[in-house]
Amino acid sequence: xxxxxxxxxxxxxxxxxxxxxxxxxxxxxxxxxxIDVHVTNSELVIRPAxxxxxxxxxAAGVTFxxxxxxxxxxxxxxxxxxxxxxxxxxxxxxKEKASETGNVYTENTFISATAGDEEIKTMLxxxxxxxxxxxxxxxxxxxxxxxxxxxxxxxxxxxxxxxKYDTPIWRVYAHLNHFPVNFDPALKVxxxxxxxxxxxxxxxxxxxxxxxxxxxx
Numbered sequence: 001x002x003x004x005x006x007x008x009x010x011x012x013x014x015x016x017x018x019x020x021x022x023x024x025x026x027x028x029x030x031x032x033x034x035i036d037v038h039v040t041n042s043e044l045v046i047r048p049a050x051x052x053x054x055x056x057x058x059a060a061g062v063t064f065x066x067x068x069x070x071x072x073x074x075x076x077x078x079x080x081x082x083x084x085x086x087x088x089x090x091x092x093x094x095k096e097k098a099s100e101t102g103n104v105y106t107e108n109t110f111i112s113a114t115a116g117d118e119e120i121k122t123m124l125x126x127x128x129x130x131x132x133x134x135x136x137x138x139x140x141x142x143x144x145x146x147x148x149x150x151x152x153x154x155x156x157x158x159x160x161x162x163x164k165y166d167t168p169i170w171r172v173y174a175h176l177n178h179f180p181v182n183f184d185p186a187l188k189v190x191x192x193x194x195x196x197x198x199x200x201x202x203x204x205x206x207x208x209x210x211x212x213x214x215x216x217x
Contacts, residue, residue, distance in 0.1 A: 103217045104135070110142065112208040113201035123213055125194040133186035134161075134195070136214040137172075138179045143208040152177040154202035155209065164192035176209070186216070 014020070048054070107127060113119040124132070137159060141147045147155065155176040161169050169190070174181050189195060201207050
């Protein structure tokens with residue numbers, strides 16, 4: 001800065017379509033200055049070359065404030081290291097979010113099978129106008145005979161999900177004493193699909209069970 005002149009200010013008014021290219025080793029030091037950048041009706045794209053590292057080393061007390069509705073997408077593998085910091089995160093899982101918005105539902109049925117026999121029920125046929133996700137399965141004996149703890153293992157289930165072409169896409173097995181069965185991640189049933197519940201009664205008496213599917217969209 002020439003002697004005797006006030007502090008200079010460089011103001012750049014580029015023409016529309018102007019491109020700034022900065023090449024070589026450049027150091028930019030900004031001290032005691034407020035930078036106010038507004039991006040309006042525009043897309044700001046940063047395309048670093050391979051192996052470029054962005055390092056931000058804020059002084060103590062610096063606050064990063066992001067306001068408004070922001071979408072952040074990370075494609076590929078990202079490694080994030082956070083040391084000596086306190087972070088507040090919305091930790092609600094997708095299941096909790098679904099519950100908050102009222103997108104968790106149940107479907108129930110009764111299945112009866114004579115001693116030594118089996119019975120099959122189809123479920124979710126009317127619920128799959130769009131894909132859904134099974135979160136939990138549960139069952140209990142509801143007949144007057146009841147079942148002892150020892151005989152619970154004689155009552156078991158084969159649950160199979162099908163797509164709209166009647167092709168099986170997943171299958172799980174469980175004894176009565178395994179319920180409730182929770183899935184994390186949830187199991188998808190595609191649009192216009194359904195599930196079939198096969199109840200095997202290996203006990204010496206007839207049984208009726210109530211079977212429930214808890215699912216979300």
